[in-house]
Amino acid sequence: MPSTFPPGEAAPEDGSLPPSALQGMPGRAFSVYLHVPFCRVRCGYCDFNTYTLPELDDGAAPEGYLAAAHGELDVAARVLAPGGPGPVRTVFVGGGTPTMLSPAALGSLVTGVRDRWGLAPEAEVTTEANPDTITPQVAEQLAAHGYTRVSLGMQSAVPHVLQTLDRTHDPAGVARAVTAVRGAGLQVSLDLIYGTPGESLGDWRTSLEEAVALEPDHVSAYALVVEPGTRLHGQVRRGEVPAPEDDDEADKYELADELLAAADYGWYEISNWARSPEHRCRHNVAYWNGADWWGVGPGAHSHVGGVRWWNVKHPRAYAGRIGQGLAPVHEREVLDDEQRYAERVLLGVRLADGLPLGALEQSGRAAVAGLVADGLVDGRSAVRGRVVLTLRGRLLADTVVHRLLPTPQRSPSSSSLGSAGE
Template identity: 70%
Template sequence: MPSALPDGEPVPTDGSLPGSALAGIGSRQFGVYLHVPFCRVRCGYCDFNTYTLTELGVPGVSSYADAALSELDLADRVLRAGDETAPVTTIFVGGGTPTMLAADDLVRMVEGVRDRFGLAPDAEVTTEANPDTVTPEVARTLAAGGFTRISLGMQSAVPHVLATLDRTHDPANVERAVAYARDAGLQVSLDLIYGTPGESLQDWRRSLDTVVALAPDHVSAYALVVEQGTKLAAQVRRGVVPMPADDDAALKYELADEVLGAAGYGWYEISNWAARADARCRHNESYWRGDDWWGIGPGAHSHVGGVRWWNVKHPTAYAGRLADGVSPGGGREVLTQEQRYDETVLLGVRLVDGLPLDSLAPQGRTAMAGLIADGLAEPAAAVRPIDRRVVLTLRGRLLADTVVRRLLGF
């Protein structure tokens, strides 16, 4: 089952935000996340807020774009209460499987963002997709409708690994989907998962070699996390499959960095590599920087000016609230300065650009000597005459949680 939402204070029925959150909004980067909570089947490892057609029925899918456009109307009303917003710089359509919707509906939602807020001339517009759902027609429709990028859920090139993950796509369709996207003029990202039970180091190497041969613009590689409440967690608990080992994940991360680095991909965030600086996922970078974004859809999270909120999870409840003229927000929190600082350290340290040393509290600056001595932080970046920064070494990336705790004085 999808993970539970956090606790929080109630969201006003009109969705309004405190004046402090809206102040200066036009001077900050602003992105939009569009959540499409539908999948043909639910993968055994997934705890995202997704639903199958069996659970919701076809009408819930066919009318979904209209509900999303209604929330965009709400966002427009709420944000117009503050300073004028800047044009949207990034849109990311995630899921679920966004391409469960017709490509025309995905385009309609992007047009909804453009009509209400405007799009920056160089806006990045991404959709995730299952490789089996991408056809030449879909790719052309997306590109003509303003999409610039497609992120394909490849996960692995090895059939038995895909089977353990309950992934249903044909591995051969990844190559076809990449070709269709390129022919349409879209940038391509490939998403991988490592550490699946039963995946050998040779299996992982095969997936990496396949990715390099496909030459995408961007690669994401995430260690499998066994989330409580998922089918995979139940299989581990019953002894059907073994729990992934930390050492195995570390070896596979090191191999990913080696293979992708040798192929010309530079890491810019712990789990992400890009062929060029302009191929980085700018939408995700905005999350890591703590910029503003509005999350559209059931269970979607938003952040504007230090206020974070999340929508009710079920698509029926979500659509019902909007139909009644009520915000779908299920809860929110106004972040304290201490929370915002902690998140800046937690997220910023994951980036190749690192964190300015001058932005750290005294205990963080004091911790730097030990981090360098332990091989977790790059000494050259920390001691240069100007713009001194905390930048992780490869070992530091593997132990990023430890680095964060030490910088925060825990």
């Protein structure tokens, strides 16, 4: 959830949505994202909306956040009723470091969702966590409060890479956290970052091999992006550390896909691999399929029926609006047909399941033969009526999207990928 908002328009103070956004809602998939904006240390590469506790006064600290989050759930229940969503299919608690809250507090968030809409049978309920915040006792309490999955921010297994990223955990603590999570009967996901300044291909191989040895259910691997305004951006600008290089990141992506495939992890989205289809992150799949979700918390993004909005960023402002009985929305945008089509293409081609040829406009369908000839789209899948990226196509996904979309057209908003930290 990047801290820079896209341009938008004013939203009603009560958070109400156009009637068109709510049509057919009971039959549509619905998810809830909860953003916990607290961190012990601000990582130098991170552009998410996070705060260390010394930066906040009492009204914006965790206790105030919990009350405000439950208040926003009340807002959501009011806005979406009557005829609101059915039981929630996925819940994702991201941050920040959600496990800075106690398991009981995290459990109260799940209870808040269940009390308002119910949870679907076999609902996926995930929290992100730093490895050094997970103990066997914490994992057992999370399971008791309804969590089914923990996404651990491993990032790297190499100390000097973690130091560059300002990560504070001991690499050995990842294995302890995985053991604790698995011992509580929860699914385990590991998040990795590649392309850190000073990280060699050998360093990246070490991180991948260490991750695979832990036998997680799911692995995410993201290329480092140096975001303006971050400490790392300043270091790169001053020449203190080198900027990530595209060729280096491509080599590291190919290595990730090779090693993960050899360990029987299948890619299902450009940056995500799972041990089986049942271990895919269903919450993120909902984002990529354009489903509805309500994002709770400071700076969180939401999407319902083609309307997208984002909350005020600072925890104090967020709690203040909730305290006044107002929706905490900063701005919103109502997507037109052109934007919705562009997002369908942008997100659909990222998936291993691919994008149906029938979902493309004529110009997009006409471009597929050239993409197959260039080795970017799988030819056999195209014959079967789906656009599925090759490995080379995954490396050049932006090029594929550009060629599939008519020109000129507006680029999809940066918020279209949702708020999850996966």
